[in-house]
Amino acid sequence: MHSSRFTKTGDYFRIDIAGFPIILIHGKDGTIQAFHNVCRHRAYPIINKESGNSLVLGAFALEELR
Numbered sequence: 001m002h003s004s005r006f007t008k009t010g011d012y013f014r015i016d017i018a019g020f021p022i023i024l025i026h027g028k029d030g031t032i033q034a035f036h037n038v039c040r041h042r043a044y045p046i047i048n049k050e051s052g053n054s055l056v057l058g059a060f061a062l063e064e065l066r
Contacts, residue, residue: 003032010053023047023057 001013006026013024014037021037023046037045046057 006032008053010055011051012047012054012057013051014047014049021045025057028055 001015001024005011005013006024009026009028011026015022015024023035023037025033025035027033035046037047039046047054
């Protein structure tokens with residue numbers, strides 16, 4: 001996925017890599033960051049939409065994005 005698809009902070013895309021659900025998100029520092037799309041506590045997906053924009057995705061993402 002090309003970085004030009006991320007136009008503003010909080011833009012995200014959900015993808016699968018080798019069967020693992022991954023979130024790609026445009027961080028507030030301008031970098032594209034990748035995270036496992038699974039809540040560590042409940043094992044549920046953090047996002048279900050294919051793409052969108054959100055500054056808060058859940059407890060897991062909040063700690064990683066700081």
